[in-house]
Amino acid sequence: MSVNTLAPVDTQWPRFEVFQQVREGAPFANVGAVHAPDPEIALQNARDVFVRRPHTHRLWVVPATEILSRTAEQLADGQEQADAPDEAPDLTAVGDERRYYIFRKTSQRRSMNFVTQWGDVQAASPQSALRLALEQFAEDRPAFVWWIVPANAVLSSRDEDVSSMFEPAHDKSYRMPTEYHTQTMMRELEAQDRDA
């Protein structure tokens, strides 16, 4: 067996993007990613990594390779059609219309979330879904990033999962980093050192 020694061997499991809905009807927001061998494990890993704190109603996981992502810069360069090499959506397949969820990022303020759900469109490909989104969804603030997520690539938690996957987090105490008063403590220690 020959081994390509030039390319680093990626031993990671595939990456799944994680979307969290904090209450019924609220838009989903991308909160990060997990690695997993398959969607079911991805959903469980997403729960363990991102639901330690309360307020999750539903989680979605989506294979990262299923998501079409475009930045404002890419769109300005006319790259709606071009695809990055590590992205897999089949550009040539134009079949029946499918449903796509549209996500975008319009603010830099919410650092815990990347893109947030805006709506959905029926389209024949991710690229046409993106074009439709750009036409239909004019907002006051321009989007920095667009994500186009095929609805059939989503694995969602179920209503009956709420009590076992999300609600126990309500009973758990947790501390924000600021509660440890680390900086105050460091200043006191420094002051002691100076006085000594």
Next chain:
Amino acid sequence: MPELSVNGPTTLEPDIQQAMTEKLLAMGDDELILAHRNSEWCGHAPILEEDIAFANIAQDELGHAGLWYGLLQALDGSDPDQLVFFRDADAFRNARMLELPNGDWAFSMLRQYLFDSYEMVTLEALAGSSFRPLADAAEKARREEIYHLRHTQAWVRRLGLGTDESRRRMHAALDQLWPHSGQLFAPLTEEERLVHATISPAPEEQARRWREIVIPFLQTCDLQVDEQMKDQPAGRDVHTEHLLGLVAELQQVARTDPEASW
């Protein structure tokens, strides 16, 4: 026998209380010792996400230990911190399969699955306990166990049906763990008093229900239980040599400065 009810008393007759304290101690020790073993994976699990998941499960089990020790404290005034950090190893009443060293990932996953199934069967029965504080605590723990079981089932299935290596490791784990599993259901002294008062379920009935769930599931994972495998001796006062080291590590910091406040 009276009907099970969650509206039962919150205090116990003296003769039942003794049996109840023994039961709660065994339940708390099971969770504590397994939580400690699981916590040893922290930073060493095969992949980051699973490291987090298993640490999460370890914390949940520790929380369950807190539930049972808390009920014990309410009954006889014993201090959970004293029980955990200043009790000698030979006074622990956990089942032996939980104190065994972690071995490989297959062993730890299978052990967690076997215990999660045991805990689920137990908690479902205890949710109908006539001793209300126990029923309430069981219901609280049960929600988390549903998720634990989902996670460990998913992994046992994938490892059992996975590669030659994962299957070989799972078979080895099953051979090592199964003979210890009967001890989970070994009756405690005077446990029949609790059963008669519909406070806790009959151990032999629990064992039957557990086997009805676990053996078919393992079969779907290509893991055959050898029913001829001989059970290890049953008493919870008999431990392996591994408990001593575990308890020493668990208590090391607290015993270094018993007066320290945390």
